[in-house]
Amino acid sequence: DAGVTQSPTHLIKTRGQQVTLRCSPKSGHDTVSWYQQALGQGPQFIFQYYEEEERQRGNFPDRFSGHQFPNYSSELNVNALLLGDSALYLCASSFGRHYEQYFGPGTRLTVT
Amino acid sequence: EDQVTQSPEALRLQEGESSSLNCSYTVSGLRGLFWYRQDPGKGPEFLFTLYSAGEEKEKERLKATLTKKESFLHITAPKPEDSATYLCAVQGAQGGSEKLVFGKGTKLTVNP
Numbered sequence: 586d587a588g589v590t591q592s593p594t595h596l597i598k599t600r601g602q603q604v605t606l607r608c609s610p611k612s613g614h615d616t617v618s619w620y621q622q623a624l625g626q627g628p629q630f631i632f633q634y635y636e637e638e639e640r641q642r643g644n645f646p647d648r649f650s651g652h653q654f655p656n657y658s659s660e661l662n663v664n665a666l667l668l669g670d671s672a673l674y675l676c677a678s679s680f681g682r683h684y685e686q687y688f689g690p691g692t693r694l695t696v697t
Numbered sequence: 698e699d700q701v702t703q704s705p706e707a708l709r710l711q712e713g714e715s716s717s718l719n720c721s722y723t724v725s726g727l728r729g730l731f732w733y734r735q736d737p738g739k740g741p742e743f744l745f746t747l748y749s750a751g752e753e754k755e756k757e758r759l760k761a762t763l764t765k766k767e768s769f770l771h772i773t774a775p776k777p778e779d780s781a782t783y784l785c786a787v788q789g790a791q792g793g794s795e796k797l798v799f800g801k802g803t804k805l806t807v808n809p
Contacts, residue, residue, distance in 0.1 A: 589740070618796065627701075627784055627799030628741070641795055675740050682795040685731065688740035 587612055589678050589689035597695045598666050606661040606692045610678030617659040618686060619651060620675040628675055634659050635682050663694075671696045699724045699789050703800035710775055710807050718770040718803045720785030728790040730768050731797065732761050735782045744783075775807045 590609045598604050610617055616635045620628035630643035634653035653659045657678075663670055673693050677686035702721045710716055722730065729748050733741035745754045747763040754761050758779065760771040770783055782804045786797040 591740075620797075625801070627786075627801045628797070630796035630798070633795055643796060673738075677797075685729075685743055685746050686797060687743055688733070690740045691738075693738070 589676055589687055591674075591676050591689040591692050593692060594690070595693045595695075597697065599697055600666055600668060602666050603662065603664045604666060604694060606663075606674050606676075606694070607658070608661070608676030608678075608689060609658045610676075611687050614678035614680050614687070615657050616679045616682050617653060617657065618677045618679070619659070619661050620677065620688075621645075622673040622675055622691070624672075631661070633682065640682065666696045668696050670694065699787055699798040701785055701787055701798055701800035703783075703785050703803050705803060706801065707804045708806070710772075710805070712776055712807055712809050713774045715771070715773045715775070717772070718783055718805070720768040720770070720800060721766060722768070722785075722787045723766075724787045724789045724798075726790035728788045730763055731786045731788070732768070732770055733784040733786065735784055735802065737782075741784055772805070775805075777807045777809050780805055780807045 592607045618633040619631040622628040632642045633640050637653045648664045650662045673691045675691045676689045679686045700723045704719045732744040735741045745761040750765045758773050762769045782802040784802045786799040
């Protein structure tokens with residue numbers, strides 16, 4: 586049973602650039618949530634996708650956007666990268682919006 | 698606003714020395730409280746979900762308990778492989794509260 590997968594594993598970008606991160610949910614799951622985790626902090630909620638729509642959003646600027654595809658996979662896009670966007674980006678999937686969320690291994694983004 | 702506070706921030710134990718980690722929370726109606734384990738540079742690994750005060754769950758050397766204001770993760774006779782950061786998160790029951798709100802975690806080190 587495949588768990589949550591994310592790509593790429595690591596990414597280095599320059600300030601002002603744009604980045605796209607990808608996530609495939611655990612088999613049987615239909616909901617994807619994205620989190621940002623800075624070093625030494627707990628994950629912070631970015632947004633959640635269900636039925637191909639953004640259902641809830643955390644306190645992140647519009648530079649952060651996403652998409653969910655018909656096969657439930659999802660993308661996170663970040664425009665106009667800032668140094669402060671350097672973090673571990675985590676994708677979590679669940680069956681429905683209210684159940685246990687299972688996390689992928691994360692994508693480490695470094696902005697220079 | 699939902700909040701989670703974990704203590705202590707770091708805990709160092711000798712192998713076999715039992716202890717407890719604390720998670721205090723405030724939430725407008727609790728749908729669930731979640732415990733995760735996170736190894737360095739990896740995504741959080743799901744451990745337990747607790748739904749109501751008085752509930753307890755066990756897995757190997759770990760036991761999680763829940764009251765109306767806090768949760769404890771008891772570690773009995775820990776081994777070096779239990780070393781990790783343990784994260785606590787809550788999910789509110791109100792509409793639009795499907796996100797997980799995390800604490801900063803407790804970094805556990807178990808020395809042989």
